[in-house]
Amino acid sequence: MKEKAVALKYDKEKNQAPLVRAKGEGKTAQKIIQIAKENGIPLKKDEDLVELLSKVELDKEVPPQMYKAIAEVFSFIYSITKKE
Numbered sequence: 001m002k003e004k005a006v007a008l009k010y011d012k013e014k015n016q017a018p019l020v021r022a023k024g025e026g027k028t029a030q031k032i033i034q035i036a037k038e039n040g041i042p043l044k045k046d047e048d049l050v051e052l053l054s055k056v057e058l059d060k061e062v063p064p065q066m067y068k069a070i071a072e073v074f075s076f077i078y079s080i081t082k083k084e
Contacts, residue, residue, distance in 0.1 A: 005029035006053040007036065008062070008073070017061040018070055023054050042077045049073070 002025040010018040022032050036043055049069050056062060062070050 002026045003029045003033075004047070004050045004054060005032040006050050007032050008053070008070075010074075015061055017064075017067065019061055020053060020056040020058055023056075023058065042080050044073055044076050046073075 004025040005023065005028075006020060007022040008018040009021040022028075024032060033043065035041075052066060052069065053062065056066075
């Protein structure tokens with residue numbers, strides 16, 4: 001099974017929900033992960049969530065039915081950044 005990755009961007013001033021900014025598998029996924037690591041962006045491994053998010057079009061907001069899953073990601077990021 002190929003590695004998959006999805007990158008989200010959220011600007012609470014401009015968007016109601018996070019946007020899918022990048023997505024891909026194989027080499028594209030590796031590049032997304034590499035860029036995130038180089039920029040100190042937290043990574044969360046969740047294959048089911050990536051599978052769901054990969055169905056969202058690029059530069060589109062995450063749909064309301066995915067909000068609960070996204071809330072878990074934000075909780076994860078908050079817990080990491082709070083420790084730092």
